[in-house]
Amino acid sequence: MTNDHDRTEPALAADAGAGKGGTAKAAKTRIYEIAKEFSVSSEAMLKIVRELGVEVKSHMSSIDADTVDKVRKQFDKEKEAVKEDFARKREVDRKSRSRDNDKKAPAKAAPAPEAKAAPAKTPPAKPARGGKPAPSGRPDRSPPGRRPVDQKVVRANIKKTFADMDKGKRRYRKKEQQEEVQEDAGVLRLTEFVSTAELANSMDVSASQVIAKAMELGSMVTINQRLDKDMIEMLADEFEFTVQFEAVEELETIEAKEDVYDEADQRPRPPVVTIMGHVDHGKTSLLDYIRETNVIAGEAGGITQHIGAYHVELDGGVITFLDTPGHEAFTAMRARGAQITDIVILVVAADDSVMPQTVEAIDHAKAAGVPILVAVNKIDKPSAKPDQVRQELAGRGLNPEEWGGDTIMVDVSALNGTGVDKLLEMVLIQAELMELQANPKRPAKGAIIEARKEKGRGTVVTALVQEGTLNVGDSIVAGTQAVRVRALSVERNHVMLFCGYLNQVGIM
Numbered sequence: 001m002t003n004d005h006d007r008t009e010p011a012l013a014a015d016a017g018a019g020k021g022g023t024a025k026a027a028k029t030r031i032y033e034i035a036k037e038f039s040v041s042s043e044a045m046l047k048i049v050r051e052l053g054v055e056v057k058s059h060m061s062s063i064d065a066d067t068v069d070k071v072r073k074q075f076d077k078e079k080e081a082v083k084e085d086f087a088r089k090r091e092v093d094r095k096s097r098s099r100d101n102d103k104k105a106p107a108k109a110a111p112a113p114e115a116k117a118a119p120a121k122t123p124p125a126k127p128a129r130g131g132k133p134a135p136s137g138r139p140d141r142s143p144p145g146r147r148p149v150d151q152k153v154v155r156a157n158i159k160k161t162f163a164d165m166d167k168g169k170r171r172y173r174k175k176e177q178q179e180e181v182q183e184d185a186g187v188l189r190l191t192e193f194v195s196t197a198e199l200a201n202s203m204d205v206s207a208s209q210v211i212a213k214a215m216e217l218g219s220m221v222t223i224n225q226r227l228d229k230d231m232i233e234m235l236a237d238e239f240e241f242t243v244q245f246e247a248v249e250e251l252e253t254i255e256a257k258e259d260v261y262d263e264a265d266q267r268p269r270p271p272v273v274t275i276m277g278h279v280d281h282g283k284t285s286l287l288d289y290i291r292e293t294n295v296i297a298g299e300a301g302g303i304t305q306h307i308g309a310y311h312v313e314l315d316g317g318v319i320t321f322l323d324t325p326g327h328e329a330f331t332a333m334r335a336r337g338a339q340i341t342d343i344v345i346l347v348v349a350a351d352d353s354v355m356p357q358t359v360e361a362i363d364h365a366k367a368a369g370v371p372i373l374v375a376v377n378k379i380d381k382p383s384a385k386p387d388q389v390r391q392e393l394a395g396r397g398l399n400p401e402e403w404g405g406d407t408i409m410v411d412v413s414a415l416n417g418t419g420v421d422k423l424l425e426m427v428l429i430q431a432e433l434m435e436l437q438a439n440p441k442r443p444a445k446g447a448i449i450e451a452r453k454e455k456g457r458g459t460v461v462t463a464l465v466q467e468g469t470l471n472v473g474d475s476i477v478a479g480t481q482a483v484r485v486r487a488l489s490v491e492r493n494h495v496m497l498f499c500g501y502l503n504q505v506g507i508m
Contacts, residue, residue, distance in 0.1 A: 028062035028063065028064055028065075029062065029063060029065075029068055030059070030060055030061065030062050030063075031045050031046055031049065031056060031058070031059040031060065031061050031062075031063065032045075032059040032060065032217070032234065032237070032238075034063070034068060034071060035059065035237070036233070036234070036237055038071075038075055039242070041237070041238075041240045042059035042237070042238060043059075045059070045071075046058070046059060048071060048074060049063060049067065049071065052067065052070050052071070052074070054067050058216075059216075059238075060216070060217070060218070186240065186241055186242055187241070187242050187243075187244055188202050188203065188236055188241050188242070188243045188244065189244050189246050190202065190232065190243055190244075190245060190246065191245065191246055191247075192228075192229050192232075192245055193226060194226070194227055194232055195223070195224050195225060195226055195227065196210055196211060196214075196221050196222065196223050196224065196225055196227060197223050197224060199227060199232060199235060199236070203236065203239050203241055205239060207223045210235055211223065213235055213238045213239070214231070214235060216238075217234055217235075217238075219231060222356050222360075224360075229245065265439045265440070265441045265442075266437045266438070266439055267437060267438060267439070267440060268435075268436065268437055269436050269437055269438040270317065270318040270319055270320055270431070270436075271319060271320070271342040271343050271427065271428075271430070271431035271434070271436055272320045272322065272340065272341045272342045272343070272464065272466075273319055273320065273321050273322070273341065273342065273343045273344070273345055273427055274321075274322040274341035274343070274344050274345070274370075275287055275321060275322065275344075275345045275347060276344055276345070276346055276347070276361035276364070276365070277346055277347035277348060277357065277358055277361055278348070278349075278352070278355035278356070278357040278358045278361075279357060280349075281347050281348060281349040281352065281355075281358075281377060281378075282347055282349060282377040282378055282414045283347045285377075285414035285415070286345075286347060286375060286377060286412065286414040286420070287310065287321055288414070289414050289415075289417055289420060290312055290321070290420065290424070291310055291312060291321075314424055314428070316424075316425065316428045317428050317431070319424070319427060319428070319431075320464070322340070322341060322449070322464075340447040340449070340464060340466075341368070341370055342370065342431065342434065342436060343370065343371055343372075343373060343427060343430055343431065343434075344361070344365040344370050344371070344372045344373070345372075345373050345374075345375050345423070345427070346358070346361055346362065346365070346372050346373070346374045346375070346398075347375045347377050348374060348375070348376055348377065348389050348393070349377050349378045349389075350376050350377060350378050350379050350381065350384035350385060350386045350389055350411070351378050351381045351383040351384050351385070352378075352389075353388070353389065353392055354389070354392040354393060354396065359396065362396055362397075362398065366397075371430060371434075372398060372407060373407075373408045373409075373410070373423070373426055373427065373430065374393060374398060374400075374407060374408070374409040374410070375409075375410055375412045375419075375423055376389055376390070376409060376410065376411045376412065377412055377413065377414055378413065378414070378415075379411040379412060379413050379418060379419065380413040380415055380416055380418060386411050390403070390409060393407070393409075408426050408430070410422050410423045410426060438466065438467050438468075439467060439468065440468065440469050441468070441469070442467060442468040443468050443474075444465050444467065444468040444469055444470035444471075444474065444476070445465075445466055445467040445468055446463050446464050446465040446466045446467070446470070447463065447464050447466060448461050448462070448463050448478050449461075449462045449463060449464055450462045461478075470485065470488065471485070472485055472486070472487060472488055473485060
């Protein structure tokens with residue numbers, strides 16, 4: 001519940017500013033904001049405002065401070081009426097319970113029923129000690145004997161009393177449970193890290209309805225976008241839900257002990273390059289051309305279903321590639337790929353434009369602080385418009401070098417290989433400028449890219465060794481799991497006894 005004094009602060013502050021300046025405009029409040037303040041739906045608030053004679057079109061319409069005061073007074077009146085009604089009902093319930101108790105009290109103390117006895121005959125008077133009989137008209141003053149009590153009837157009355165009491169308790173518990181269910185029905189218990197799809201699922205509505213409501217509120221959101229706290233509350237309020245944010249339980253972490261190693265053992269290491277971009281813009285086709293293998297043929301519908309790690313040897317050096325999915329359902333996998341990479345190659349189709357997953361890939365790379373190289377793919381198509389793509393990317397903060405910016409952009413064709421050599425040359429130059437190094441003599445340290453179950457092999461994980469050397473028989477810890485390495489295999493299932501730093505490896 002909110003305090004009446006607390007929720008009037010915005011309007012009071014606006015009125016005070018107007019009083020000082022004399023010419024300041026009165027602050028206006030949108031319908032959905034005042035509805036949120038009073039914990040009612042926007043539709044209900046629209047109805048109340050219209051009943052006050054104010055013409056408003058939608059929940060985004062603004063009302064002045066006078067109208068807000070009228071609405072507040074209206075709510076205060078209704079609140080007082082509810083309080084009076086509640087007090088009256090409570091008094092009626094109290095009197096009703098008092099009458100019930102009065103009725104039950106005699107029932108508890110009621111004597112056991114007794115059978116009607118026939119009138120007893122007056123016994124003859126006993127003769128006195130002197131032998132003379134007592135006068136027959138004198139009344140018998142001897143105390144009457146106690147009436148017999150039937151124990152079965154007593155036990156029955158006790159059982160009935162306890163049954164009535166237990167019945168009342170059960171009725172009260174059932175009422176409490178029903179009230180709790182009704183109360184929980186309109187409450188969403190969420191964390192502050194909820195996507196549009198997750199919010200829609202919790203409210204049992206479609207994601208398109210949530211996106212449409214967000215557009216009505218002036219915000220463009222995608223189905224996998226993480227919503228902030230204010231947007232979650234506003235969207236939930238539009239669907240007449242109240243949000244209770246739950247704290248995310250933080251697991252206790254143990255800091256790894258860093259051993260000291262000789263810096264002279266540091267060696268240059270290959271860069272880890274992640275290929276990112278929108279679905280069907282040619283990411284896997286580009287990597288396929290570089291590797292000279294047919295990766296696409298083994299994937300359902302030509303869509304990458306996992307993160308692939310590939311080691312590519314070139315004339316100028318070695319590059320480890322990560323191929324991340326571009327489909328919108330793999331947002332978390334793309335984010336994980338961006339967090340373990342050194343360089344991102346953003347693939348954008350020249351015959352298309354900057355798409356939602358393209359923007360998402362840019363955001364992931366920027367959040368990880370990773371440099372971005374842009375490959376403008378499908379340059380061989382007649383409908384290609386590379387300059388238009390560059391212009392759209394410039395609007396997203398990626399300014400081409402040829403336009404005076406700092407983002408390397410290369411026109412390529414994954415079909416015939418145009419510009420691919422130049423792209424790889426730019427990657428190696430960027431890696432050289434970054435001065436990437438690692439120590440092969442220290443214990444292995446890396447990142448798990450994916451995990452799966454394989455028939456005959458058990459649990460197999462694809463890992464990227466970022467530091468040191470991994471050997472068969474080594475014990476590794478990942479999260480809360482500790483296992484021993486039974487076998488190692490690199491790309492194309494070549495079995496190895498050890499794996500050096502910055503190599504992708506399958507661990508069994």
